[in-house]
Amino acid sequence: MTFVLELLVSLLIVGGGAFLLIGSIGMVKLPDLLTRLHAPTKATTLGVGGALVASMVFFAGLEGTLSIHEVLITAFLFMTAPISAHFIAKAHLHEHTELRDGLPPTGRPVGWSTFDAAPGAGEADEDDGRRGAHD
Amino acid sequence: MGARHDRLDERTFMERWLPHPLMTAVLVLLWMLLLNSFSFGGLLVGVVLAVVITRVTSNFWPERPPVKSWSKAFAYLGVVAWDVVVANLQVTRLILFRPVESLATRWVVLSLELRSPEAITVLAGTITMTPGTVSCDLSADGRSLLVHCLDAPDAEDTVRQMKERYEDRLKEIFP
Numbered sequence: 489m490t491f492v493l494e495l496l497v498s499l500l501i502v503g504g505g506a507f508l509l510i511g512s513i514g515m516v517k518l519p520d521l522l523t524r525l526h527a528p529t530k531a532t533t534l535g536v537g538g539a540l541v542a543s544m545v546f547f548a549g550l551e552g553t554l555s556i557h558e559v560l561i562t563a564f565l566f567m568t569a570p571i572s573a574h575f576i577a578k579a580h581l582h583e584h585t586e587l588r589d590g591l592p593p594t595g596r597p598v599g600w601s602t603f604d605a606a607p608g609a610g611e612a613d614e615d616d617g618r619r620g621a622h623d
Numbered sequence: 624m625g626a627r628h629d630r631l632d633e634r635t636f637m638e639r640w641l642p643h644p645l646m647t648a649v650l651v652l653l654w655m656l657l658l659n660s661f662s663f664g665g666l667l668v669g670v671v672l673a674v675v676i677t678r679v680t681s682n683f684w685p686e687r688p689p690v691k692s693w694s695k696a697f698a699y700l701g702v703v704a705w706d707v708v709v710a711n712l713q714v715t716r717l718i719l720f721r722p723v724e725s726l727a728t729r730w731v732v733l734s735l736e737l738r739s740p741e742a743i744t745v746l747a748g749t750i751t752m753t754p755g756t757v758s759c760d761l762s763a764d765g766r767s768l769l770v771h772c773l774d775a776p777d778a779e780d781t782v783r784q785m786k787e788r789y790e791d792r793l794k795e796i797f798p
Contacts, residue, residue, distance in 0.1 A: 507711060523728055525757050526714055526773040533752065534711035536641040570751035570758070577759035577771065583786050592730045592768065594762035604763040 493549040497542045504538025511535060521580050529573045536565060596602050640674060644680035647673040658756045688741045689798050697797050702788070706753045714755060717774055731756075733768040733785055742797035743768070749789050758786070 513529030540558040547555040579600045581587055588603055598604050642645055654669030655661065690696055717726065733750075737743050747758040747768060755773035762769075775781040 507715065510715050510718055515716070517718060517723060519723055522757070522759070522771050523723075523726070523773055524773070526755060527718065529757060530707075530714045530753075530755075532708050535705060546666055555659065558658055560653065560656050566752065567748075570748035573751050573757050574747065574759065577757060581760065590730070591760075594724055594767045594769075595751050596762050596764055596766050598763040599767055600760045601763045601765075602760050609720050 490550065493545065497550075498545050500538045500542035500545065504535045504542065507538065508532060508535035522577065525573050525576060529569050533565060533569060537562060551613075640678060643677050643684075643687055645687075647677050650676060653740060675724075681724060689739060690796060691798055692796055695792065699789075699792050699796060702792070703749055703752065704786075706749075710753045710755070714773065717755065721774070726774045727772075729772050729775055729778060731770045731772050731778050731781055733770055733782055733790075735766055735768055735790070736786075737793055737797065739797050740765075741795050746789055746793055750785060756781070789796075 511527045511530075511532040515524050517528060518524045540562055544555055544558045547553050581591075581600075586601075591600060594600060650673035651666070654672060655666065658669075721723045734742060735746070737746060743761070743765065747761075750756050750758045750768070750770055755775065758768055758769050759770045760769040761767070762783045770781075770785070772778075772781055
């Protein structure tokens with residue numbers, strides 16, 4: 489029984505590590521920031537997830553104590569990864585305004601929120617839009 | 624200023640101290656999970672923190688999130704968890720076995736039928752976590768989503784998949 493658990497834990501750790509490695513390879517291989525964003529938001533979640541499940545199995549099966557921290561880490565990771573990716577993408581668009589012409593049209597009467605103010609927005613929002621368009 | 628205080632004071636005692644009962648419960652649970660072992664003192668601190676935090680921040684989100692069906696919400700979580708695993712394998716395959724030049728990297732626009740900010744946030748987060756797509760921007764009026772695809776030979780097909788798989792489900796969860 490102990491052997492099976494140890495095997496499971498090792499497999500999860502090695503598998504998770506492999507995904508983390510692949511995520512890092514992706515960072516090196518892919519050409520620009522927007523494509524590189526795909527590697528950490530996906531390959532890494534499964535990598536970290538594998539390590540966390542391994543930790544839970546280890547503590548529950550071999551040490552006999554229930555450890556639930558890992559669930560929290562997973563939950564926080566899943567909440568923060570998309571939001572930070574979104575902000576990195578937005579910051580990238582601000583930084584490289586030449587990308588603006590490459591964006592597809594919104595299909596709406598207004599533009600993308602990184603460059604255009606919301607319709608009927610207050611002064612603060614308009615200011616924000618101007619900064620994005622001309623800096 | 625005075626009018627605002629009058630409006631706040633119209634709330635009942637319960638509404639003032641437990642503006643978001645569910646969030647209070649989640650915070651208590653979160654605190655207990657962080658402690659990782661049960662003690663009465665820990666529970667007491669957790670309850671006090673949860674009540675104070677929801678009370679202090681309630682002005683930022685006066686409305687409770689409108690969830691119609693919790694069972695569908697949990698089913699959605701299951702679908703997303705599965706898709707995250709699939710997404711990992713797909714992106715792994717793209718990274719390892721495809722030359723960068725052959726990737727059909729492109730922008731895709733998703734016109735949103737969802738209206739509530741919560742639903743759009745969940746959709747954008749889901750799209751980022753799942754196969755080869757990262758949601759990058761929202762149109763200024765919040766009606767379409769800009770999505771960056773790592774490998775999308777057929778833009779319309781990608782959009783249709785996202786709409787069918789996630790947006791339709793979210794429409795049933797959020798009004």
